[in-house]
Amino acid sequence: MVVAQKIVSFYNSAKIQNKLKNIEASLAEDIFRILIKDVELKVRQTLAESLKNSRNLPKDIVNSLLKETASISLPFIKYYQDLTSEDLKKIIDLSNIHQQKAVAGRLNLPEEISQYIVDKCPSEVVGVLVSNETAEIKEETYNNILQKYFHDEDIKRRLVYRSELPVSIIEKMAHSLSEELKKRLILTHNIPINLATDIIEEVKEKTTLKISEEFSSDKQIEELVHQLYSANRLTPNMIVRSICLGDLKFFEYALVYLSNTPIIEVRKILFNTSADFMVRNLLRKAYIPKTLFPAVFTALKVIKDIHFDCRKDNRKAFGHKVIERILTNNYNSDELNEEDIKYLISKIS
Secondary structure: OHHHHHHHHHHHHHHHOOOOOHHHHHHHHHHHHHHHOOOOHHHHHHHHHHHOOOOOOOHHHHHHHHOOOHHHHHHHHHHOOOOOHHHHHHHHHOOOHHHHHHHHOOOOOOHHHHHHHHHHOOHHHHHHHHHOOOOOOOHHHHHHHHHHOOOOHHHHHHHHHOOOOOHHHHHHHHOOOOHHHHHHHHHHOOOOHHHHHHHHHHHHHHHHHHHHHHOOOHHHHHHHHHHHHHOOOOOHHHHHHHHHOOOHHHHHHHHHHHHOOOHHHHHHHHHOOOOHHHHHHHHHHOOOOHHHHHHHHHHHHHHHHHOOOOOOOOHHHHHHHHHHHHHHHHOOOOOOOHHHHHHHHHHHO
16 A cells, blocks of 8 residues: 555656656556455545546546545546546446536536536535535526525535525525525625515514414504504515415404405405405505516415414415415416416415
């Protein structure tokens, strides 16, 4: 093992200084070929560890090290600089997750390989790629990651903790994050002030609705809504989020204040009439944007269909059901395009 280290050290040093003659290089490389076939695992491990920082090794030696067991091949895969893009793709195609992770953790990984990893590898490997600060990842690849792993909390956490992200990617993922990650996103990234403000407001809205969940009487909820209305904090997003999360009483009293309509009339319009235009008129009077109408109608229909009781039933499950209905019922609607759908879901979830 000591001999192997000394030969590799001489080989690397002489190469760097351009002092290695062809005959000496050939002799050293022949010794490497012999050591690669040594029955002792420790000898082969030492050789691979020593050669990982070498340059321009003969292809047959490289291929032999790549085919070795994990303890030998992984350090070499991760650190040997002269592996080509084709070499890296072949390693990825072997579908060995440990080798794939070694590729994903390489220094200065090119964009082409980053995209190949996202296309071919499982989430564990993509997570290593995202955490690799030196990996080059283009915007299109980030978009693919978000599309494939939109609900993967680990991937989103790794994205947030990455030192640089395109603004478009920050905007797409911002509203789907936990409150902790939203705060981290604002602190870590130089995001536009309007987006940062939007995120902060969203956190406040969700906190307010959590408070509303604790109230049981109409009087308590009306007082909360009145306070928000007086402070100019009763926003359309908050109101639509409330109905989509099953907070029916909050939604009703919010419409009372914003549309200046008595509570009895609001309830009659929402549940005792089949005329959609009356609901639409009520929402317009409350200054709810038209893009949010489908979410309201979907939530009201779910409430009617399952006889939802906001004091007994699971609100989280209700919210998921509303999202599911929006996706299945409205995705091909003329009223909503794909961006509208994503916007609605960001406001509900």
